[in-house]
Amino acid sequence: MRLIVRKSEGLRGAVRVPGDKSISHRALMLGAVAEGETRVSNWLPAGDCQATLRCLQALGVTLEQDDATTLSVQGVGRDGLRPPRKALDCQGSGTTMRLLAGILAGQAFTSTLDGHAGLRRRPMRRIIDPLRRMGADVEGRDGRFPPLQIRGGQLHGVDYHLPVASAQVKSCVLLAGLFAEEPTTVHEPGPARDHTERMLQAMGADLQIDGPAITLTPPAEPLRPLDLQVPGDLSSAAFLLVAGAIVPGARIIIEDVGGNPTRAGLLDVLKAMSAHINIEDRGTSGGEPLIDLAAQYGNLRGAEVDGAGVVRMIDEFPIFAVAATQAEGQTVVSDAQELRVKETDRIAAVATELRRMGAAIEEKPDGFVVRGPVRLKGATVNSYGDHRLAMALAVAGLVAEGETVVEGAEALGDSYPGFVKTLQELGASIANT
Ligand code: S3P
Secondary structure, eight states: OOOEOOOOOOOOEEEOBOOOHHHHHHHHHHHHEEEEEEEEEOOSHHHHHHHHHHHHHHHHOEEEETTEEEEEEEOOOOOOOOOOOOEOOTTTTTHHHHHHHHHTTTTEEEEEOOOOHHTSOOOOOOHHHHHHTTTOOOEEEEEEEEEEEEESBBBBEEEEOOSSHHHHHHHHHHHHTTBSSSSSSEOSSSSSOOOOHHHHHTTTTTTETTTTTTEEOOOSOOOOEEEEEBOOOHHHHHHHHHHHHHHHHHHEEEEEEEEGGGHHHHHHHHHHOOEEEEEEEEETTTEEEEEEEEEEEEOOOOEEEOOOHHTTTOHHHHHHHHHHHTTTEEEEEESSGGGGGSOOOHHHHHHHHHTTTTOOOEETTTEEEEEOOOOOOOOOOEEEOOOHHHHHHHHHHHBBSEEEEEESSGGGTTOOTTTTHHHHHHHEHHHHH
């Protein structure tokens, strides 16, 4: 699929974005090992979450969909998963593979986790090492890549210092900790998204958080099932938010978005860039804060992002780079080497593709430098099979002279299937062919 995008003006309207991807994965996985029926609404019916759903079905879990976004999970308890008949296909989803690995490490059977070529290139030593220390037998291709073969069983608790600030690795170890004999403590180098911790607590787990140390005591009682309304995905809202900030005459409202502070780095940085962003608190949903967002066009200034600030907006750098091309002065991103092992090498891919559109962007080993503002020009650009790159380049096309063609745009179905339709509703000139 290709997107054809033309320069647009005055995008207007109030929209919602689909359910949060991270929370949608976790609701299914934790619901599966709870006892009883978990009900989930506003679930994200995108490629990555469908992969989790099918893996759980292959492990013997009954999941029923009332409609695309409403489903129920019949929790089988800690010991009720069944050995899968073949390798579990995580498709392109790192969250599916890394979180499920934690659960499978605690199962008394052997399973294999595999995925598409893109996922097969992503680093897995970060979960292999702690799971082995907990007593699971985990093998990867060349010791560090998928497919992963996991022979699980009764685990030991560990005191583990994460080598990278990663919610996927943290969650993997905590989920394995559900199947351990002793408490498990994870120390994080930076505050990665805490959806797993919030959901475990909501399900009755004994989870203590002491600064960067998170301790899970294996539950004596089964996890309680949830009735959960998934908030809108802030990482999907980010594309509309930046469109609102950089498209002349735009004013966009996005309702019912998850406002978890461990995810909200982009909001702080856009404000520091003088963007007209308004945030309204809307209470909580399923233990997660809910906000409404409004973005209005205005002049932006360059900004610097580094250290813990990177972790709080780890998925937003492709669209942040687009915002930076329209900002006055220099924008510098540092300490973001993790971007090189996402769905694609996002530092190289963003720099290469935005340069095709005339952006002044230079790669650094751990980030990039953008000088702006620059009048972008339409070009044919590529998503590299990365959903967030496809959407970021489409938003860049909204402010570029002439026509922008985004190739490989089917990837946006991994997290935001309705992206094109929503932009059309806001008045953007965008179509898929
Ligand atoms: C996610 C964690 C992040 C993020 C990914 C989703 C999660 O990955 O990039 O899109 O749901 O836990 P890392 O933990 O590898 O940084």
